[in-house]
Amino acid sequence: MFVHEYQAKNLLSRYGFSFPSGEVAFSADEAEVAASRIDADYWVVKAQILAGDRGQFGGVKVARTRAEVTTLARTLLGSRLVTPQTGAAGLTVKSVYIEQGCDTDREMYLALLLDRYRRELILLAAASGGSGIETKIDDSAQPVHRLAVSVDAPPDQDNLAELARQMNLDEFLASEFVEMCQQMHQALVELDALSIELNPLAVVGGTKLVGLDVKMELDDNALYRHEQYAELLSLNQESDRRLRAQSGYNYVSLHGDIGLLVGGAGLALATMDLLKLNGLEPANFLDLPPIASRSNVSDACETVVQNDSIKALFVNVVGGGLTHCDTVAEGLITAHMKSKIKKPIIVRFAGTKKEHGLTLLRNSRIPFEMANTMQDAVELLMKIR
Amino acid sequence: MSILINRDTRVMTQGMTGKTGLFHTRNCLDYASGKSAFVAGVTPGKGGQVVDGIPVYDTVAEAKEQTGATVSVIYVPPPFAGAAIDEAVEAKLDLVICITEGIPVKDMIETRNKMAGSKTILVGPNCPGVITPEEIKIGIMPGYIHKKGSIGVVSRSGTLTYEVVEQLTKLGLGQSTCVGIGGDPVNGTKHVDVIRWFNDDPETEAIVMCGEIGGTDEEDCGRWIKENSTKPVAAFIAGVTAPPGKRMGHAGAIIAGGKGTAAEKISVLRECGVQVTENPAGIGDLVVEMLRA
Numbered sequence: 305m306f307v308h309e310y311q312a313k314n315l316l317s318r319y320g321f322s323f324p325s326g327e328v329a330f331s332a333d334e335a336e337v338a339a340s341r342i343d344a345d346y347w348v349v350k351a352q353i354l355a356g357d358r359g360q361f362g363g364v365k366v367a368r369t370r371a372e373v374t375t376l377a378r379t380l381l382g383s384r385l386v387t388p389q390t391g392a393a394g395l396t397v398k399s400v401y402i403e404q405g406c407d408t409d410r411e412m413y414l415a416l417l418l419d420r421y422r423r424e425l426i427l428l429a430a431a432s433g434g435s436g437i438e439t440k441i442d443d444s445a446q447p448v449h450r451l452a453v454s455v456d457a458p459p460d461q462d463n464l465a466e467l468a469r470q471m472n473l474d475e476f477l478a479s480e481f482v483e484m485c486q487q488m489h490q491a492l493v494e495l496d497a498l499s500i501e502l503n504p505l506a507v508v509g510g511t512k513l514v515g516l517d518v519k520m521e522l523d524d525n526a527l528y529r530h531e532q533y534a535e536l537l538s539l540n541q542e543s544d545r546r547l548r549a550q551s552g553y554n555y556v557s558l559h560g561d562i563g564l565l566v567g568g569a570g571l572a573l574a575t576m577d578l579l580k581l582n583g584l585e586p587a588n589f590l591d592l593p594p595i596a597s598r599s600n601v602s603d604a605c606e607t608v609v610q611n612d613s614i615k616a617l618f619v620n621v622v623g624g625g626l627t628h629c630d631t632v633a634e635g636l637i638t639a640h641m642k643s644k645i646k647k648p649i650i651v652r653f654a655g656t657k658k659e660h661g662l663t664l665l666r667n668s669r670i671p672f673e674m675a676n677t678m679q680d681a682v683e684l685l686m687k688i689r
Numbered sequence: 690m691s692i693l694i695n696r697d698t699r700v701m702t703q704g705m706t707g708k709t710g711l712f713h714t715r716n717c718l719d720y721a722s723g724k725s726a727f728v729a730g731v732t733p734g735k736g737g738q739v740v741d742g743i744p745v746y747d748t749v750a751e752a753k754e755q756t757g758a759t760v761s762v763i764y765v766p767p768p769f770a771g772a773a774i775d776e777a778v779e780a781k782l783d784l785v786i787c788i789t790e791g792i793p794v795k796d797m798i799e800t801r802n803k804m805a806g807s808k809t810i811l812v813g814p815n816c817p818g819v820i821t822p823e824e825i826k827i828g829i830m831p832g833y834i835h836k837k838g839s840i841g842v843v844s845r846s847g848t849l850t851y852e853v854v855e856q857l858t859k860l861g862l863g864q865s866t867c868v869g870i871g872g873d874p875v876n877g878t879k880h881v882d883v884i885r886w887f888n889d890d891p892e893t894e895a896i897v898m899c900g901e902i903g904g905t906d907e908e909d910c911g912r913w914i915k916e917n918s919t920k921p922v923a924a925f926i927a928g929v930t931a932p933p934g935k936r937m938g939h940a941g942a943i944i945a946g947g948k949g950t951a952a953e954k955i956s957v958l959r960e961c962g963v964q965v966t967e968n969p970a971g972i973g974d975l976v977v978e979m980l981r982a
Contacts, residue, residue: 418794418798418874418875420874420875420903420904423797423798423801423874423875424798425798454802455795455798455799455802456799456802493795496793496794496795498794523793523794523795525767525791525792525793525794526793526794526795528767528768529768529793566848567848568846568847568848568849569846569848569872569901570844570845570846570847570848570849570850570872570899570901570927571846571848571849571851571852571927572848573846573849573901573902573927573928573931574849574852574925574927574969575969576928576930576931577927577928577929577930577967577969578968578969578970580929580930581967581968594790595709622831622848622851622852622855623831624817624829624830624831624847624848624851625817625829625847626709626712626829654834654851654852654855655831655834655851655855656831677856677970678852678969678970679970679971682970
């Protein structure tokens with residue numbers, strides 16, 4: 305999961321990183337108090353949403369006075385911010401981060417992340433930072449320097465010094481840079497983070513490296529060894545219905561009119577592709593947990609049909625593992641009895657306990673429409689539309 | 690023949706006495722030659738027990754020594770799964786199939802580092818396992834949809850593998866071996882490894898590969914096929930229509946910064962002579978066509 309900027313800064317500050325002083329606020333009143341506590345010539349009010357490109361799309365504002373902080377916070381809080389990374393519906397701003405304004409001499413880019421290809425860590429550094437850095441990675445005019453780093457040991461001093469040289473840092477800043485890279489490594493390993501990105505990483509007052517913005521992703525699989533993450537999860541979950549994600553679902557909301565309930569991520573992706581290939585648009589995408597119980601399925605079904613724009617629900621399950629078609633059938637029947645789903649439900653079963661599942665559906669007297677293959681299901685969906 | 694496993698393979702289950710391990714081991718016992726194939730269980734502290742006629746040992750090394758099993762399948766919960774793989778590697782098993790989903794990335798990187806120089810093959814984690822139809826099933830896939838034959842299947846996703854197998858079987862095309870390599874970003878065997886084994890297997894006539902958005906494994910595989918493969922390969926890449934930046938289930942299935950998109954993978958694969966369909970319901974049909982050509 306990605307965490308908010310203020311959460312990332314909190315988690316990272318104990319590793320010795322330097323950030324402008326700041327406080328999070330969930331209301332205009334809190335923003336006012338925060339501003340009164342932060343000594344600065346000017347302040348930056350930053351919308352806390354779990355998506356990038358906030359700056360270019362109105363999510364980061366500069367306040368010249370403390371009163372202006374409160375006004376800006378009031379405007380941002382509760383508003384919906386749309387950036388290229390949020391989807392068309394945007395994300396609601398639930399909190400703002402009030403930060404000390406900070407003049408920079410120079411802005412760079414520094415990130416440590418998992419290199420999925422090499423299955424190791426990689427340090428990325430560029431002499432100039434800012435948004436859109438992802439697209440510049442292959443741009444030779446502005447090289448992004450790469451340094452392979454092991455998980456087991458901190459990055460080598462000499463290699464880091466060389467990297468600092470490539471970044472055109474003077475001797476003093478170079479030693480600070482080397483130290484920062486080592487802190488980043490320690491933080492990533494200890495926090496079970498998948499990526500830490502300082503962008504921009506600024507030179508302030510000629511002698512100091514300050515992280516102006518941070519993006520950090522934590523490994524969902526490692527939540528069990530970090531008790532403090534449960535709180536972050538509960539604070540952040542409303543965006544994209546993280547609540548559901550927490551109970552084992554992977555739910556993604558999209559913009560079409562077919563609700564999709566599928567067992568397994570790969571099949572879910574493929575089902576979405578099949579719909580689009582036939583001119584149908586999924587409204588959402590819910591991947592059942594690997595061990596799906598009747599109540600899981602029932603909750604999942606209700607989550608998917610909650611969306612008013614849905615014309616039909618397509619349940620595509622190939623039973624295997626601990627997801628069996630009969631359990632899915634029981635869950636669908638339960639959901640139907642609980643919330644009287646009015647929309648047509650197309651069910652395609654295959655694999656483990658297919659026949660038993662189909663029998664349960666038939667005996668329920670609920671008008672499920674059964675399809676033998678994905679293609680048959682799509683044809684039924686096209687008729688409904 | 691087949692790849693990786695056959696009716697003579699001897700298997701131990703790590704995490705045998707847990708709910709998941711026991712459930713799936715029982716299903717595997719009931720499949721084809723399962724009763725002679727599954728010879729040991731491993732659960733630390735439970736050595737000496739006998740479950741469903743299978744002796745349980747405290748360690749992998751002991752299970753190997755006592756029963757001659759050279760393959761293990763792991764159902765151990767995520768916090769302990771990395772260590773379970775390490776133990777199997779240290780015991781010099783030939784093949785370790787890790788079904789466990791949800792192992793922290795850091796643990797898997799450490800485990801992979803420890804595997805450097807080892808001859809043990811790791812399949813998974815977060816995978817459905819491996820099946821050689823009508824001989825042996827090691828994993829959680831529904832056995833009955835498979836049929837013995839000559840199509841090799843390799844996929845990152847479990848349920849998508851079942852989908853492909855079902856299409857093939859309905860068309861009368863049996864499978865030599867089906868391998869689920871798992872959806873995690875840091876895993877053992879990659880597409881290209883499995884394709885290489887299929888290419889060397891005289892019983893495999895054609896290969897089906899199912900990929901997904903994210904990473905560059907499918908592209909690497911395409912380049913290997915172009916240079917080396919003597920057998921026709923059909924491919925499907927899931928996630929053509931996935932919105933960028935959204936995590937679509939598998940940790941691997943995420944598009945970041947324009948890399949690993951389905952479009953890019955499909956174009957590389959086609960350039961490399963791989964037959965690619967964009968219709969997930971038409972994978973079986975593509976294989977039929979390919980074999981006719």
